[in-house]
Amino acid sequence: MTDSGMFPIEGGCDCKAVRYRMTSAPLFVHCCHCRWCQRESGSAFALNAMIEVDRVVNLGIEPELVHAPSDSGLGQKIARCPHCKVAVWSHYAGSGPITKFVRVGSFDDPDLLSPDVHIFTASKQPWVILPKDVPAFAEYYDREAIWPKQSLDRREALFR
Numbered sequence: 001m002t003d004s005g006m007f008p009i010e011g012g013c014d015c016k017a018v019r020y021r022m023t024s025a026p027l028f029v030h031c032c033h034c035r036w037c038q039r040e041s042g043s044a045f046a047l048n049a050m051i052e053v054d055r056v057v058n059l060g061i062e063p064e065l066v067h068a069p070s071d072s073g074l075g076q077k078i079a080r081c082p083h084c085k086v087a088v089w090s091h092y093a094g095s096g097p098i099t100k101f102v103r104v105g106s107f108d109d110p111d112l113l114s115p116d117v118h119i120f121t122a123s124k125q126p127w128v129i130l131p132k133d134v135p136a137f138a139e140y141y142d143r144e145a146i147w148p149k150q151s152l153d154r155r156e157a158l159f160r
Helices: 035-040 149-158
Strands: 009-012 017-020 028-032 044-051 056-058 064-068 074-082 087-092 098-102 117-119
Touching: 035 044
Parallel strands: 028 117
Antiparallel strands: 009 017, 017 056, 028 044, 044 098, 064 074, 074 087, 087 098
């Protein structure tokens, strides 16, 4: 799990119009290898830090929310800079607007967070080698079995 002493951390888009500060460690960091994330990112996977919406402070202009389809059929809202169009986070249908899945690559220092879990590895690119010490699942996983208690407690508080 992430060292909470490194927070707050900041990030934003390429043109610096959209800026944000994450005030605490995320709930969990997903590295998703599904085909939807591959297509959307234009890369082999998407690396997202899931965090409560009130723990991300806006420091710049508001990003525009763009509705995008998803494999679930429920879609997602991707927050993009209205100028340079870089994606900085998403709101997925499962938790809607109460969490943000912040794109780790949009941090000023994207090296700060590594994946807590690799998901949808059944469709990962064959040249991607997964580390042995990070849990990996062919599809999704049992949150209760994987997340630390502190993150589970924070998540439960969101849905009260």
